[in-house]
Amino acid sequence: MRTERPRLALAVLALALLSGCGANDDEAPKTPKTATGSLEQLAEQAECDPNVQTDAEELRQANCRTDDGRYILTTFATDRGLREWINEANDYGGSYLVGRKWIASGDAKVVETLRGRLGGTVETAPEHHSGGGDEGGGTGGGSGESEGGEGHSGHDDMG
Secondary structure: OOOHHHHHHHHHHHHHHHOOOOOOHHHOOOOOOOOOOOHHHHHHHOOOOOEEEEEOOOEEEEEEEEOOEEEEEEEEOOHHHHHHHHHHHHHHOEEEEEEOOEEEEEOHHHHHHHHHHHOOEEEEEOOOOOOOOOOOOOOOOOOOOOOOOHHHOOOOOOO
């Protein structure tokens, strides 16, 4: 009889853990539902006064500075435009907070802080830069200097 009580207690404990009675409280998402809206609406939720740099039909882009740091907030007219942008941006590395038709790009710590305000998914691309160095002595006559860079200007230019 004495060996039955410990077994019963273990069975009750196992059943409680399996049924989810508080077992996953620490793993619950601490991010809000992914934000939606215009560039200005997203900036307001992120507590940023946006400095709009690009105001085009296919995308709008603004520099933001907050107590958490600097980042760029970009909204897109289409999901496809967002995906094309992020695919190209991955060539440059960096951290991106991605929502529905918007991206915030900046330092990994800033992006993670923004996630607490805007929701979204963090995507991190490995740092690897191509070309642009002084290897050719700078006298190459422009060969390849602008190749592939025109469609994605400014994602890490905070000036």
